[in-house]
Amino acid sequence: MQQLIDLFDQHGPLLVFINILLEQLGVPLPAIPGLLVAGALSADGRLYWPTVLILAVLASGMANFVWFLAGRRFGIRILALMCRISISPDSCVSRTSNAFTRWGAASLLVARFIPGLSSVASPLAGAMGLPAGRFVLFDTLGTTIWAGSAIAAGALLHRQVDAVITALESIGSLALLVIVSLFALYITYRWLERQTLLRFVRKHRIDVVELRRLFDKGQAPLIVDVRSASLREGDPRRIPGALEMELEEVRHMLADVPKDREIVFYCSCPNEASAAKATRLLQQQGYTKVRPLIGGLDAWLAEHPQADAANDDGQPLNHPA
Structure with a gap:
């Protein structure tokens, strides 16, 4: 030391x-x-x-x-x-x-x-x-x-x-050991917190194949884009018909939606964090058919590179360069 x-x-x-x-x-x-x-x-x-x-x-x-x-x-x-x-x-x-x-x-x-x-x-x-x-x-x-x-x-x-x-x-050297141990404990706590979120996502998720199948059957769920406004501005592509709202707005903006209505949240963040949080929030309010989209917007765009992202009148958006 x-x-x-x-x-x-x-x-x-x-x-x-x-x-x-x-x-x-x-x-x-x-x-x-x-x-x-x-x-x-x-x-x-x-x-x-x-x-x-x-x-x-x-x-x-x-x-x-x-x-x-x-x-x-x-x-x-x-x-x-x-x-x-x-x-x-x-x-x-x-x-x-x-x-x-x-x-x-x-x-x-x-x-x-x-x-x-x-x-x-x-x-x-x-x-x-x-x-x-x-x-x-x-x-x-x-x-x-x-x-x-x-x-x-x-x-x-x-x-x-x-x-x-x-x-x-x-x-002496014990000090370094204490500092390293405390940092390791913090990293472990964060890792465990993240694993809890990942388990939740795996348990409740819906993938793009299943979502596409619901579209094709005419049984499309209510789709909600919970990316922040700046992320939507940076990448305006979205899933057709998706509502746009901040994570903090989910509780009151969906208050009138029936609690048995099927709802799918998506975002473009690692591990679908915002979509998972929105899902948990509504589940705590008694909603029974709420799921995050696994892979988020990126997964949808990968499966539907041409006809996936649409604006309000349903016309495809040009992909940004």
């Missing part, structure tokens, strides 16, 4: 740069502890905080611009990759797109403060067509606020940070 502290004392700004760059590229290495330690060392006169801040903003900006360009190039599809990197893959699409819908570019100012959103906000900004200059401006401001706050907190609490470091030094 002492060797690690000495290394940080000598090369703190560089370590912060590498840590933030890797974190923003998708490696699960939290950057806040390093910024707190850098702030504490700056308060003790052992580091120059402006250098740390500049390198933090530079590292974040480099990684975020790479993801921004990926979002510009691949569109909404890049979010599937990003959300598999995220610790909370099943909810990061909807949460990030909802934030972007409400606040636009200003969401980049707060994205770094919200776990699970910071790495996804940049590709979403690119996918939604935010101008590059505007992205760089808001991303830089947001990162400066975030990193500056962490450094300032470390400086203000430098005595407490020093006490924690001293305590960690006293227990």
Whole structure:
């Protein structure tokens, strides 16, 4: 542990740069502890905080611009990759797109403060067509606020940070074991939470073949698109006749639908997370024939590449390039 502290004392700004760059590229290495330690060392006169801040903003900006360009190039599809990197893959699409819908570019100012959103906000900004200059401006401001706050907190609490470091030094390698164990417990909790959702989806799901069969028999269920508004704007294709609503609107917008009516929810998020949540919500309200579409919109489009996505008058939409 002492060797690690000495290394940080000598090369703190560089370590912060590498840590933030890797974190923003998708490696699960939290950057806040390093910024707190850098702030504490700056308060003790052992580091120059402006250098740390500049390198933090530079590292974040480099990684975020790479993801921004990926979002510009691949569109909404890049979010599937990003959300598999995220610790909370099943909810990061909807949460990030909802934030972007409400606040636009200003969401980049707060994205770094919200776990699970910071790495996804940049590709979403690119996918939604935010101008590059505007992205760089808001991303830089947001990162400066975030990193500056962490450094300032470390400086203000430098005595407490020093006490924690001293305590960690006293227990040596056991400290690293405790930290790794806590992180492993958190990952395990998230994994178990995700498995619960997956079991629910497998138990109640409907696939595109069965849904197509219901269409052909003239027994089409009520189909509901629960993608966020920004995701629908980025990809306007949909299943013919689908109603569009936010996940938060499901409860009251479907309140007048008979509880024995067959309803199918779909989204474009990993593991059909939003569709599964909507299904569970209505089941808790007493609805008996509610199911998520396995594979979501992507599965439907794969089976029906020409006649699947339609606008309100039933005419096929052109697939975006």
